[in-house]
Amino acid sequence: MEGIKDKVAIVGMGCTKFGENWNMSAGDMIIDAVSEAYEDAGISSKDVQAAWIGSFWTNLPAPSMPLATILKMKYKPITRIENMCATASDAFRNAAYAVASGVIDVALVLGVEKLKDSGNSGLPTDDLAMGNVGTAPGTFRARNFTAPGHFAMLATSYFNKYGLSAEEGRTMLAKIMVKNHHNGTMSPKAHFRKEITVEQVLKAPVIAWPLGLLDCCGVSDGCAAAVLVRKDMAKNFRPDPVYIKAMQIAVGPCEGYMNPKHDWTSVKETYRAGQAAYEEAGIKNPRKEISMAEVHDCFSITEAAIYEDLQFSARGGCKEDVDAGTFELTGELPVNMDGGLKCFGHPIGATGLRMVYEVYKQIQGKAGPRQVKNAELGLTHNLGGTPGGCTVSVIIVGP
Amino acid sequence: MSEYQKPLPIIEFQAQKEFWDGCKKHQLLIQKCRDCGEINRRSVRMLCPNCLSGNLEFIQASGKGKIYSFSTIMAYPPQGFQDDVPYVVAIIDLEEGTRFRSNIVDCDIDALKCDMDVEVVWEDITDEYALPKFRPLKQGS
Incomplete structure (x- = not known):
């Protein structure tokens, strides 16, 4: 198996401001993000040979068709992708494989979601959400479990396994959220741009014990886009293209809900996707070789488990590394440099490409006050589902 | 009890009905394969997830x-x-x-x-x- 390493380049990217974009339709956001990506790559729709659009809930009837009109891509091949919260990452993956195959020279990929129009303060209704997963035919229904509740069980297990009191565990998690909010203050496109304190996190209303309000990411609208081309064409577009080094997805069989051997201090899909991506990119020591990472901090505990599953931290070593500032912007391995889902919110179909946007800008040295030193290999981790069974994408890009 | 407002089980095949009939009798039933002997750890199925046999039985859990x-x-x-x-x-x-x-x-x-x-x-x-x-x-x- 040859793998994707150094076959496909990103030559343009765009991203809208994430937030409560009441004044914008999904189409408006698509135009904004794609226009930025086109300008960045120096192209227009007429140069694009095929497009992939990722969207989960957005009410786009026949979602591929608006692209043909909005982006003036009449009669071109357009594909809509859905893979839960890893939707944008999977759209990126499909577009990259098309380019790697040699069939498509220039591909457009975008992810878009308008969550704020759903009529709910959280995610759209449980019936809609769980109709896709928890209540699908042939599954045990768990109708009063919530998304925070599922991830909270990861925290309960983690605290139990490593002997952390609720206060010790919650403080460890709070520090991760304080870090992400600090980074978010430097992200003009983030939804939330305020510093928070550990005390504020600990005293916030509890949503699903042991997780409080500030352990949870926000709900936002947003769109991000990328232009992909073959490696040998990349320098025709820009002097500093960013190359795909690895691109893996692991989809779990939901064993966490069934098999007593399944340990809920870890998300197996993250570990597997990470291992496969490291192998594809030829990475032996992720903590040393990865310069920075954008990871799926839908909840504080998710980021803690990711550190260990991606082998940035030893098992049970999260607290020590968090206390040492390892993952801060100035630390050994900066994580969520732009503020993560915590500050951008999580427009489901857009998040994965927002992550790639940040590492792309970092590698080009264009991240402004958030710029990390020696930004070379950047990793994105995008998780769809719950710790008991999910889809995880790990993408590694570099110069 | 007709005013129950929360979601009710969805029954799509016979084995699911047997599971819920067990619940009605306050018996927690789990499936076991008569051919390979595996406990079905998944939700109620028509076929054994381990060996694909249709020869499943319900056993009562403690x-x-x-x-x-x-x-x-x-x-x-x-x-x-x-x-x-x-x-x-x-x-x-x-x-x-x-x-x-x-x-x-x-x-x-x-x-x-x-x-x-x-x-x-x-x-x-x-x-x-x-x-x-x-x-x-x-x-x-």
Whole structure:
């Protein structure tokens, strides 16, 4: 198996401001993000040979068709992708494989979601959400479990396994959220741009014990886009293209809900996707070789488990590394440099490409006050589902 | 009990009906394959997930197990569950070597711990359905 390493380049990217974009339709956001990506790559729709659009809930009837009109891509091949919260990452993956195959020279990929129009303060209704997963035919229904509740069980297990009191565990998690909010203050496109304190996190209303309000990411609208081309064409577009080094997805069989051997201090899909991506990119020591990472901090505990599953931290070593500032912007391995889902919110179909946007800008040295030193290999981790069974994408890009 | 407002089970094939009929009789049933002997750890199936045999039987679980993990939902429950807040969701490891997602009821929420012994308790929700829930096992029982 040859793998994707150094076959496909990103030559343009765009991203809208994430937030409560009441004044914008999904189409408006698509135009904004794609226009930025086109300008960045120096192209227009007429140069694009095929497009992939990722969207989960957005009410786009026949979602591929608006692209043909909005982006003036009449009669071109357009594909809509859905893979839960890893939707944008999977759209990126499909577009990259098309380019790697040699069939498509220039591909457009975008992810878009308008969550704020759903009529709910959280995610759209449980019936809609769980109709896709928890209540699908042939599954045990768990109708009063919530998304925070599922991830909270990861925290309960983690605290139990490593002997952390609720206060010790919650403080460890709070520090991760304080870090992400600090980074978010430097992200003009983030939804939330305020510093928070550990005390504020600990005293916030509890949503699903042991997780409080500030352990949870926000709900936002947003769109991000990328232009992909073959490696040998990349320098025709820009002097500093960013190359795909690895691109893996692991989809779990939901064993966490069934098999007593399944340990809920870890998300197996993250570990597997990470291992496969490291192998594809030829990475032996992720903590040393990865310069920075954008990871799926839908909840504080998710980021803690990711550190260990991606082998940035030893098992049970999260607290020590968090206390040492390892993952801060100035630390050994900066994580969520732009503020993560915590500050951008999580427009489901857009998040994965927002992550790639940040590492792309970092590698080009264009991240402004958030710029990390020696930004070379950047990793994105995008998780769809719950710790008991999910889809995880790990993408590694570099110069 | 006709005013029950929360979601009801969806029955699509015979084995699912047998499972819920067991619940109505306050029997927690799990499937076992007569051919390969595996306990079906997944939801009720027509075929054995291990060997694809259709020769499955239901066995009655003891209803005893341990809390593997849990969370107390304090806000934003799904539609229909607003009046239940706060309530406990949990993963229970059953004695028979499989897991079950349910609620912990009749408990002191602040005293709940992982590995705590629990037993099934039944909530009769309609004339046709009872839901298996779990409560901490009383000392000495």
